[in-house]
Amino acid sequence: MVRQAYAAFFDDLRIPWLTADASSGAMGGTLSHEYHVPSKKGEDRVFTCDGSCGYSANEELAVRGDDGLGNTISLPYTSMSELLSFPSCQDSGLRRDFYMTSDKQKLIVVITPFRSGQESSSINLHQLKRIPQLDKLDAGVENALDSFRNQLLMLQSNGNMGQNLNVTFILDKMIRYDSSESEFVSINGMQISATVEKSTLDLVRIDNGDKCPTEHCEYGRLQVQDCIELGHTFFLGTRYSSTLDATVSLPNAGLRQPSSQVEASEVPLQMGCHGIGISRIVASAADVFKDEKGLNWPRKMAPFEVVIIAERSWKEQAREVYDALQQSESSIDCVIDDRDASPGSKMKDAELIGYPVIVRIGQSWLDTPKKCLVRCRRPTTFDEDVPVASLKSTVLQLLETL
Ligand SMILES: [Zn+2]
Incomplete structure (x- = not known):
């Protein structure tokens, strides 16, 4: 359940993440997983199989398969x-x-x-x-x-x-x-x-291209990636609760046995320690998505999904676009950049700050029908004049990919 929740959380952020089997260390317990984002700046090394077996382990736990090439x-x-x-x-x-x-x-x-x-x-x-x-x-x-x-x-x-x-x-x-x-x-x-x-241990450091240790994964080779660790889950089970007599009364059996003849039973609590590095996630997303123009926040992390930019004297028009994006359900989280600055410098700032979508009201507003420039830099570049009538659906489509 915890792993599912973590997976859903990282999926929601749309950052490229991977899990690795990890050691429980002194905490004990039976299951431990780390959550990483690949980054050249990372200090952790994670080994994953390039085949389909799904093997992924951190450096502490990773082992290599025997490819039969080494001689005693x-x-x-x-x-x-x-x-x-x-x-x-x-x-x-x-x-x-x-x-x-x-x-x-x-x-x-x-x-x-x-x-x-x-x-x-x-x-x-x-x-x-x-x-x-x-x-x-x-x-x-x-x-x-x-x-x-x-x-x-x-x-x-x-x-x-x-x-x-x-x-x-x-x-x-x-x-x-x-x-x-x-x-x-x-x-x-x-x-x-x-x-x-x-020793009976393989003491040579694992390297790119070493054989995957998974049984029956015949052709899989290990690939090493530098990663930043974003989260860690430890399942402790009843290691501490049994010793401390920390139990819970389960009115259990009624559910599984309709006769309700079985009395509630005392069972030790199942324990776990789970953590997510919030500030690391922000730093990692900044690093992974940045480009030569600036930052690029994923939709779920951006303070605003869309920034609206217009000439200083076009406040009414900016308001009209804002209302068009807000109308009906699934409203979009917008902000109007109404500073006393030129649209060009506001554009540069917006790209530097990393708003997911930029809507600029400019020359194409005078077209028939009225249009706005919609710009988005990833995952693929979108840079088009869009009629106001279809502005909201276009922006929503772009946000879906971010
Ligand atoms: Zn494999």
């Missing part, structure tokens, strides 16, 4: 020191990335298959953080290996031998490594304990 790589090294020093490049087919935990106690070395074209930030951090001991990973540390070395130097100068430090090698699911016993690696002349974690 057996590491040709037997010691962990070698894992720290092998060449990370296309030739070796292997890539090594360094991270640190926020307590600076652990150096994380992630080893993945090398994928050309993914020179920087090629690790799927959302997947990486799913590994239990990596929840304290600090992905913001630049040059984590250097930072870890500096940490060692500082400890050394204090006489500490780095007993609490650890180097953990995390291997992508495509990497095989046979020697997995705990060892030590030498960094800055200090022996640091080291372990290898063979």
Whole structure:
């Protein structure tokens, strides 16, 4: 029901939106969906299938299908020191990335298959953080290996031998490594304990053109879009209401069982958290529909649907057009720009402000029959003189598309 309501709301605004499966995070719950508008200015990445399966997930949750092209790589090294020093490049087919935990106690070395074209930030951090001991990973540390070395130097100068430090090698699911016993690696002349974690996760960042993960979606490929998140729905179910004993008495059964023999029952409340970013919607619509002349508000968001522009001395004519648009049911929300300015500059302002439809009373008013210029810039350009008698129906038709 909530998803239907959100869909109807965003449809009504006529902005291009999409939903993505999302993680419920610490809130818990079983269902979570984000509502996005694609925009180059967006900071969220949403992956959608270009086939017909309807797959759409945010970066946190997205996974890629197995296209059978990747090969398992057996590491040709037997010691962990070698894992720290092998060449990370296309030739070796292997890539090594360094991270640190926020307590600076652990150096994380992630080893993945090398994928050309993914020179920087090629690790799927959302997947990486799913590994239990990596929840304290600090992905913001630049040059984590250097930072870890500096940490060692500082400890050394204090006489500490780095007993609490650890180097953990995390291997992508495509990497095989046979020697997995705990060892030590030498960094800055200090022996640091080291372990290898063979992950079952796909740690390489998902990219455009990767296979869709939906079963039976054979040819679907993932497309990544930068998006602005406009809304989020979490269905919490009874996770909190059961614990808090928040129940409701349902005079239920009478409806389904005509005999009304069943007494009302106490059931836990179904809970959800739902939010819409009102100011983001305004900013997104401004961004998505703008053109070289100015803004272009969707009908439902525009303060006025139509602006009427005329010569200063043509107040009566402006009033006549206003009344023509207001008459009978389905009146149109109009405003007359009666400022002391030239019609030309009022036109420019109207286009800049982004009224959905502009009606200008000018030379064609002197025609027989009287006409007005009607202008609308999207979805397709409309710029025609329209007889006053058919003005309202023409404007309503245009507004229907906005
Ligand atoms: Zn698909």
